[in-house]
Amino acid sequence: MTVSVGTKVTGKVTGIKDFGAFVDIGNGQSGLVHISQISNDYVKDIHDKLSVGDIVTAVVVGDNHGKIALSIKQAQSPQPSKAGKKTYHHDKPTAKKTSSEGFDDLLADFMKESQDRLSTLKKNTEGKRGGRGGRRG
Structure with missing residues (x-):
């Protein structure tokens, strides 16, 4: 064959x-x-x-x-397409975005969430390094 x-x-x-x-x-x-x-x-x-x-x-x-x-x-039988439906797991749940929201709204939400995460990360990192207490003399 x-x-x-x-x-x-x-x-x-x-x-x-x-x-x-x-x-x-x-x-x-x-x-x-x-x-x-x-x-x-x-x-x-x-x-x-x-x-x-x-x-x-x-x-x-x-x-x-x-x-x-x-x-x-x-x-195998074709799986439903997951294109455009990426799922990210974060510490806090986020509300699903509707298609009626504009790009600017989505971008603003993303930027706010990113800033929150960065500030949390900075706080945690500074705490491990001893903070901003200045130089010891």
Whole structure:
């Protein structure tokens, strides 16, 4: 069986390295799923997602002289787009901004929040250095 780019294949994980997983796709062929192609989420440790012996479904994304590149995340059903919806976790909750607020309002809120954080950071840093007590003589 010759695989071509775009073909969906099922195989067994035969080996795991820090950079990816080797998958036996049958007929003596194997492919590599790079760590970046395992999940839509960030994968710090490949062992958290895959183990030797796992059966996976992947899409062939490249075939360079018998070196088959696979992608598990492209074989999964499409995830809802998170573009423009970055979530930042802060110490204090912030109210959600509505689309009716203008850019200037959003910028003003951001600048105020940034100034508050900077002043808190300065206070904490100065306290650890002994403050502004002047020189000792």
